[in-house]
Amino acid sequence: MFEAVTEAIVLDKIDQGEFDSRVYLYTKDFGRISAKITSSRKITSKLAGHFEPLKLVTARIIDKNGPLAVDGLSVKTGVKSGETVRIFSLVKELSAEGQRELPMWNFLLNLLEKGPENKSMVEALSLLGFDPAFARCDHCNGEKPNIFSADDLCFYCQNCASGVKLIDSYAI
Ligand SMILES: [Zn+2]
Structure with a gap:
């Protein structure tokens, strides 16, 4: 055992x-x-x-x-x-x-x-495995995203994040 x-x-x-x-x-x-x-x-x-x-x-x-x-x-x-x-x-x-x-x-x-x-x-x-250093917003391709969402494993900028309901997100 x-x-x-x-x-x-x-x-x-x-x-x-x-x-x-x-x-x-x-x-x-x-x-x-x-x-x-x-x-x-x-x-x-x-x-x-x-x-x-x-x-x-x-x-x-x-x-x-x-x-x-x-x-x-x-x-x-x-x-x-x-x-x-x-x-x-x-x-x-x-x-x-x-x-x-x-x-x-x-x-x-x-x-x-x-x-x-x-x-x-x-x-x-x-x-x-989600290095934010060179990440871009996965939705508008904007630079320096400041939120990572564990719901869909995507980076978001403040703008794009405010349009959706993120349950499980992390400020970078
Ligand atoms: Zn964006």
């Missing part, structure tokens, strides 16, 4: 069923994975409080009908920032599942420890 211990950054966590949770992790060894945690919302759970967004954890993961986090210890809590939460959400959606990528790991770890910088969103997009 697959079993691994890896450092992981908790990107997000959602409730599942009555007592379970699903955590979205960016791991050092396996890239992004989502893992189930059973009974994590019972007060008696020893994992409660460890697998929370913005935490760096040492996680033990086994494969039981998909990844299951069976053990975890939080090592560090990251710098709270809205921009970090937005970047985590972008990475959760657009990074390839199960693909080890050290540059992304190092970027996320740095983001967690030091908080975002001016260019953090640009760097995240570049690492995900």
